[in-house]
Amino acid sequence: MASITLTVNGHAHTVDLQPEMPLLWAIRDVIGLTGTKFGCGISQCGACTVHLDGQAVRSCRVQVADAEGRAITTIEGLSPDGSHPVQRAFAAEEVPQCGYCQSGQVMAAAALLASNGAPTDEDIDRAMERNLCRCGTYDRIRRAIHRAAKEG
Numbered sequence: 001m002a003s004i005t006l007t008v009n010g011h012a013h014t015v016d017l018q019p020e021m022p023l024l025w026a027i028r029d030v031i032g033l034t035g036t037k038f039g040c041g042i043s044q045c046g047a048c049t050v051h052l053d054g055q056a057v058r059s060c061r062v063q064v065a066d067a068e069g070r071a072i073t074t075i076e077g078l079s080p081d082g083s084h085p086v087q088r089a090f091a092a093e094e095v096p097q098c099g100y101c102q103s104g105q106v107m108a109a110a111a112l113l114a115s116n117g118a119p120t121d122e123d124i125d126r127a128m129e130r131n132l133c134r135c136g137t138y139d140r141i142r143r144a145i146h147r148a149a150k151e152g
Contacts (some may be wrong), residue, residue: 009077019065046131056111089148097135
């Protein structure tokens with residue numbers, strides 16, 4: 001065990017954890033923010049996507065020791081009231097069906113738009129290709145990202 005300080009959504013959390021624990025479990029089970037989802041555990045589905053220093057990462061594969069001293073943003077910290085342009089666009093385009101992938105999709109899309117305010121379809125497809133949607137709402141996701149870019 002080690003005493004590790006994680007800065008999640010602007011708040012410091014000092015926790016005693018194994019340094020190799022996946023960040024996902026620290027966020028969900030220790031800190032108690034359950035918006036970030038467990039999907040596959042092998043960085044293939046994107047359900048666990050969070051921002052680490054503004055970059056979209058799979059929290060199931062980031063060790064807590066590697067996240068210490070860095071800014072971690074979860075879906076709860078993106079916008080507590082759902083007013084982030086991506087969240088509004090996902091609702092307007094009726095993206096969610098089962099909703100399981102939604103937090104990871106939103107976090108990946110928000111990171112894309114932070115670095116590219118006017119993405120092409122190709123840019124969106126490339127940025128989102130590793131975020132899987134069991135319901136197949138990929139066309140709606142693309143429309144929502146374009147909408148968020150325009151309204152952002």
